[in-house]
Amino acid sequence: MTYDFDAPIDRHGTDCLKFDRPEKRGRTADLLSLWVADMDFPTAPEIVEAIVERTKHGIFGYTEPGPDYFKALDAWCFERYGFHTPEQQVTVTPGVVFALATAIRAFTKPGDAVLVQQPVYYPFSAVAESSGRRLANVPLPFDGKRYFIDFDAFERTIVDTDAKLYLLCNPHNPVGRAWTADELAEVATICKRHGVIIVSDEIHMDFARPGFSHTSLATLAERAGLEERYAICTSASKTFNLAGLQVANIIIPDESLRSAFRRENLTVGYSQPNTLGMAATQAAYEHGGPWLDQLKDYLEGNWQLLEEMLADRTPELQLIEAESTYLAWIDCRALGFDAVQLERFIEDEAGLWLDCGHMFGAGGEGFIRINIATQRSYLERAINQLATAVEKRRTNI
């Protein structure tokens, strides 16, 4: 079956974050919106069918994941990434951020330090701080082409802050790195040396681009001698555009950590997951492979368009090579704006609603993030608006 990712679709009026009520978020209605990380494509028809089928029963009482749910998740993770997700190790949560926040409360105490690597998906820092933990940031250095991990600084920060937990973004939003086995083994070894628990957010794992691959921390835990002091968070929500159905999985191999996590779930009153979300997730992992393959081909076309248009029209903007995710990270520092000026430029002159880099913490200033998971014609309009605004500035200088 062939899926049509170019088919126009209007999301207005669906109460979606990306397009509806922009004024609630201080934006105007005429901006092209490429900020929040969901996609403008309907999910796979096989998934819609599974949801529709489930709704026909008409009863949506308390539900729990069944054997087929766990089987589908395990097959997906094992066949694609080489790690198993044994049923007893999996806890379903209403989202990955929920799982990160719960893990922080379950595995650390108030006042403990939580390690993050900024610029990073902003809820990482927010959930650590709002849970009363100290934020220990070890910035990701950028060599002008690529982000990397400074292992000495990483270890020093752990020692200096007495960090207890490391929130790993794998692959990394927004800088697009798909961490290699060697990089992951090195951070895992350091964490092991200092008793730091790793919570690896692998929600974007299915988006590795040609020439790159996703390495799950789970496949390296043994090599690094982590002894199960880690957790893996994943979800079908990014891959299949199901975020509104609120189902994610956290895999915790160690029994005592798992019990602590589940106790914390009880403390906040969470137990059974979303019925339709589970039906959708199971169908995604059972039947979604071919749709995903075609989606990734389509996204490659979008990456190419973005790369070519920027190279052609705005050489002062540098697209950082994304190894994974559908989020483009663009260095706009050559424009010479501070964070506020860049935001104003993007909205008032380019007519775009994006996430500007300062939101992602230290090192993000002067960058913008563009979600490319949209119809190519829409992306083209957006890049054109950006390029035109840059060109106008150039001629005015």
Ligand SMILES: Cc1ncc(COP(=O)(O)O)c(C=O)c1O
């Ligand atoms: C790295 C990362 N983790 C988690 C999330 C959100 O996950 P959820 O909606 O399941 O909380 C996102 C969404 O953009 C993300 O980029």
